[in-house]
Amino acid sequence: MPELPEVETVARDLRELVGSRIAGVLVYWERTIASPGSATFIERLKGRQIEQVGRRGKWILIHLSPSGYLLVHLRMSGRLLIDPPGTQPDKYTRVLLTLDDGRQLHFSDVRKFGRMVLTDDPDEVLGDLGPEPLDPDFTADVFQDMLASRRARLKPLLLNQRFLVGLGNIYADEALWHAGIHPLRRSDTLTPEEVIRLHRAIQEVLEEAIAAEGTTLRDAQYVGADGREGQFARRLAAYAKTGEECPRCKTAIERIVVGQRGTHFCPHCQQELGH
């Protein structure tokens, strides 16, 4: 599942394309293009040059010259791959951009949930997003106020991109495990120490996962734009570890459903009423 570390890895890989011009655009699955219509998308994209590549939450931002942004969300199974000249599309190819040097920027997406947007105003798409967890402005004090102003269960709140961007099911479970906090705790009941622990856990998990180039699991074969798998899966403590030993205390990891999402935690290290 591409979350912040995976999207960051892809964005970094894509910087290799800065300076290339988009020569051709092929759309194999129309609904991948969220806006504008695919005919307009194709027409406007052709001839533009890739000037800069960034990330906001789980969105990849490809800044074009002379103007415009190509925004890409990988959702569940999307991949952005840099393919050498002459690579043929496969059954999962949804959009294929050919660059002026012959290389291809290949959007592949088994489940067809991924989306592309071409716009002059990225805030139309990104305007409602919450703060970046690795931004220096995202301090424990800021987080404390954010949590205190809500009274939701932590797990769904951490997944809410309007609250805080970048966490998905994997890193939300991992961060709560690292912090030793139960996923059903209400956000406004955390002690100051717990807020600090959760804040630190979120940042450390994300930073370490970025350093490992993300998490590649069997059922959601995330890879970077260069096709490399992420190496963080081996360091997961809770996510998808149902029945396995907690690395800290050896208690069996449990799985519950919270907000329609599978949620993994250690019933010993993460007690519902705190300690």
Place this chain on the structure above:
DNA sequence: AAAGCACCCTGTACGC
């Protein structure tokens, strides 16, 4: 504001 659910999709796992 919070929470539940249907929906969008398809590969995989599982029961028979």
Place this chain on the structure above:
DNA sequence: TGCGTACAGGGTGCTT
């Protein structure tokens, strides 16, 4: 081997 079905998940939109 094969069929049918449940499940996984990010995000949106609707309802309670």
